[in-house]
Amino acid sequence: MSSRSAVFLFEVAVLLPGERGYVAFWSTWSYTADDPFAVHVEFDPGPRSSTWVFSRDLLAEGLDRPSGHGDVRVEPDPDPGNDRVLITLHGTDGPALVGVDTGPLTRFLGRTTDIVPAGVEDCESAIDAWVVATLTAS
Incomplete structure (x- = not known):
């Protein structure tokens, strides 16, 4: 693993x-300095395997308060006995609710900010990378 990327493996409840x-x-959470605004998550429950990409800021905000509009929403578990974050993913088959323990998620986010501190992401490089990825995917 490069010092410019992070990959964590979490057990999640879905x-x-x-x-x-x-x-x-199990789910694989990855982050790279080449795409500094995004977190990539691969969920692998067998035949329903899927990959989601969403904002690192959205994930960080969701640790403390409900965040997000649209396909991805993140919020602390409202049950005070559960130290986890709930992520609602709205896919083609309907919404899936993912529960992730707060401790490992916080460590993952900490590692991402070690790689690229929040607020200093290079917008121009991120846009260039997105354009290249979009054009090569066609």
């Missing part, structure tokens, strides 16, 4: 559309 209870499985 309530999937159509399921009766939470399912525990």
